[in-house]
Amino acid sequence: MQGRKPEQVCLGIEATADDFGVGILDFEGKVLSNVVDAFVPESGGIHPREAARHHARVAGQVISTAIQQAKIQPEDIAIVAFSQGPGLGPCLRTGATAARALAAYIGVPLVGVNHCVAHIEIGKLATKAKDPVTLYVSGGNTLVSAFDAGRYRVFGETLDIAVGNCLDVFAREVGLRRDGVPFGAVVEKLGRKGRNFLNLPYSVKGMDLSFSGLLTAAITLYRTGKHDLEDLCYSLQETVFSMLAEVTERALAHVEKREVLLTGGVAANERLQEMLKAVADEHNSLFCGVPKEYALDNGAMIAWTGILKYRAGVTTPLVDSFVRLKWRLDDEDALWVTDKC
Amino acid sequence: MLIRKGAEASLFLEEWQGQRIILKRRLPKEYRHPQIDGRIRNYRTLHESQLLHQAKAAGVPTPVIFLVDLHESIIMMEFVEGKRLKEILPTLSPGKQKLLCKLVGRMIGCLHKNCLVHGDLTTSNMILTNDGKIVFLDFGLGEKTTALESRGVDLHLMKRAFESTHFRIAEKCFSAILKGYAEILGEEVTSRVIAKIEEIELRGRYISGRSEHEH
Numbered sequence: 001m002q003g004r005k006p007e008q009v010c011l012g013i014e015a016t017a018d019d020f021g022v023g024i025l026d027f028e029g030k031v032l033s034n035v036v037d038a039f040v041p042e043s044g045g046i047h048p049r050e051a052a053r054h055h056a057r058v059a060g061q062v063i064s065t066a067i068q069q070a071k072i073q074p075e076d077i078a079i080v081a082f083s084q085g086p087g088l089g090p091c092l093r094t095g096a097t098a099a100r101a102l103a104a105y106i107g108v109p110l111v112g113v114n115h116c117v118a119h120i121e122i123g124k125l126a127t128k129a130k131d132p133v134t135l136y137v138s139g140g141n142t143l144v145s146a147f148d149a150g151r152y153r154v155f156g157e158t159l160d161i162a163v164g165n166c167l168d169v170f171a172r173e174v175g176l177r178r179d180g181v182p183f184g185a186v187v188e189k190l191g192r193k194g195r196n197f198l199n200l201p202y203s204v205k206g207m208d209l210s211f212s213g214l215l216t217a218a219i220t221l222y223r224t225g226k227h228d229l230e231d232l233c234y235s236l237q238e239t240v241f242s243m244l245a246e247v248t249e250r251a252l253a254h255v256e257k258r259e260v261l262l263t264g265g266v267a268a269n270e271r272l273q274e275m276l277k278a279v280a281d282e283h284n285s286l287f288c289g290v291p292k293e294y295a296l297d298n299g300a301m302i303a304w305t306g307i308l309k310y311r312a313g314v315t316t317p318l319v320d321s322f323v324r325l326k327w328r329l330d331d332e333d334a335l336w337v338t339d340k341c
Numbered sequence: 342m343l344i345r346k347g348a349e350a351s352l353f354l355e356e357w358q359g360q361r362i363i364l365k366r367r368l369p370k371e372y373r374h375p376q377i378d379g380r381i382r383n384y385r386t387l388h389e390s391q392l393l394h395q396a397k398a399a400g401v402p403t404p405v406i407f408l409v410d411l412h413e414s415i416i417m418m419e420f421v422e423g424k425r426l427k428e429i430l431p432t433l434s435p436g437k438q439k440l441l442c443k444l445v446g447r448m449i450g451c452l453h454k455n456c457l458v459h460g461d462l463t464t465s466n467m468i469l470t471n472d473g474k475i476v477f478l479d480f481g482l483g484e485k486t487t488a489l490e491s492r493g494v495d496l497h498l499m500k501r502a503f504e505s506t507h508f509r510i511a512e513k514c515f516s517a518i519l520k521g522y523a524e525i526l527g528e529e530v531t532s533r534v535i536a537k538i539e540e541i542e543l544r545g546r547y548i549s550g551r552s553e554h555e556h
Contacts, residue, residue: 197374197377199380202377202380202381238373238377239374239377241373242372242373242374242377242378245370245372245373246348246349246381250349252348253347254348274372275372275373278372279372
């Protein structure tokens with residue numbers, strides 16, 4: 001409202017996958033609003049085109065709501081940030097189009113943000129972590145990263161599907177229902193009742209992970225009809241989380257950092273949190289679990305990273321604002337990270 | 342006496358039968374299910390001791406194994422007397438450095454030719470003994486494979502180790518390694534491995550100078 005100087009807020013648009021999110025932050029890192037509208041398919045997984053249609057339909061409303069909740073006027077926005085990649089093409093393009101239109105309308109710079117970088121940055125902001133080893137686990141990404149020599153480096157990552165995808169597909173294949181909560185939560189709840197551990201392939205290759213064979217094995221076991229679903233969920237979780245914990249531990253021992261940041265949709269899982277905390281404890285490090293609001297895909301993380309980049313002198317001219325579907329986390333100099341090393 | 346604690350295993354220097362030995366122990370991880378934990382530690386202990394043995398058969402010196410305890414996930418092995426390549430290499434004359442690196446290259450070539458990759462080639466994992474042999478240590482990340490990708494990664498890691506630890510002499514040393522390597526595997530295979538290393542580097546996830554290659 002009154003008294004807010006124009007250069008003080010950034011509006012960020014997140015649209016890499018099923019969520020369309022808009023967040024508004026001031027330059028101090030205070031979140032003024034953070035609104036998400038999720039696309040929930042009637043059945044099956046996320047079809048990129050259907051998700052993009054959803055985003056196009058709700059974009060205007062979500063942006064208006066975010067602006068209202070932040071109690072600002074559109075003219076107060078100093079920068080518009082958007083998720084430029086990595087993600088699903090149609091979704092990214094929808095978000096980018098909205099961002100370009102808004103930036104052009106208000107007449108402010110555009111800042112393209114890497115979605116994975118944004119997860120780390122908002123995680124740091126939300127937990128006050130300074131220089132963590134990050135485990136980012138979601139439906140589309142599985143990676144272990146830490147800052148080194150000017151960039152967020154990838155120390156380990158999935159060689160095939162993401163861990164969230166593995167859990168989702170398993171849940172769908174064995175006929176679980178969402179009932180308004182994510183599949184991951186359904187699997188977690190069932191897994192708590194599991195008693196018998198079933199052997200599943202454990203696939204860590206150096207620092208990298210593989211989940212597809214494990215997924216097939218779990219589904220095959222289910223189809224034999226000989227095992228309780230509870231036991232299967234339990235065993236699946238124990239196996240994939242052990243793999244994640246091991247790779248995180250390796251990275252931590254190697255880079256010798258003092259914080260472990262857990263973020264992404266799968267970070268909501270309590271068993272995974274417990275394991276990562278144990279890893280952090282063993283190496284005298286602090287476990288930093290990112291609160292759900294900022295661990296899931298959201299617009300605030302895009303806005304915050306937009307601010308960091310803008311302050312480091314980076315903006316994205318219109319001609320360079322094309323979406324980057326396979327933009328790697330380590331493909332960008334993190335110019336704004338300076339106060340260490 | 343604990344001498345090194347890694348993410349996966351701890352190394353102890355002990356006395357046994359009047360000689361110094363190394364105990365490599367994979368300690369249990371409390372955070373994972375005991376069944377997973379047991380399986381991993383058991384498998385890796387077995388796997389590593391097999392690779393150490395197979396490397397010897399391939400003509401690459403490795404520590405003598407005295408005992409493998411799968412129950413406790415312990416490998417008891419010879420404490421190799423000598424100097425780590427990491428420390429000795431910078432003290433040598435350029436001619437000697439080249440000679441030594443060529444020998445390292447030949448040893449890596451012997452591993453690869455016999456379907457083995459080391460998985461963690463650094464100058465800390467190599468020991469120059471008094472009689473001029475190079476002993477390779479730590480096969481914990483090793484694999485039995487002939488895949489070009491694995492061979493490329495293996496040599497790439499070696500190159501990276503030189504670039505980070507011995508950056509002044511890295512280029513000369515690594516090209517000497519490739520010469521030695523080619524003596525064992527031949528020019529044709531070597532050139533394919535070199536092309537693979539270049540491809541791996543361009544993937545960008547390992548290197549810092551990526552911006553030069555962008556767009």
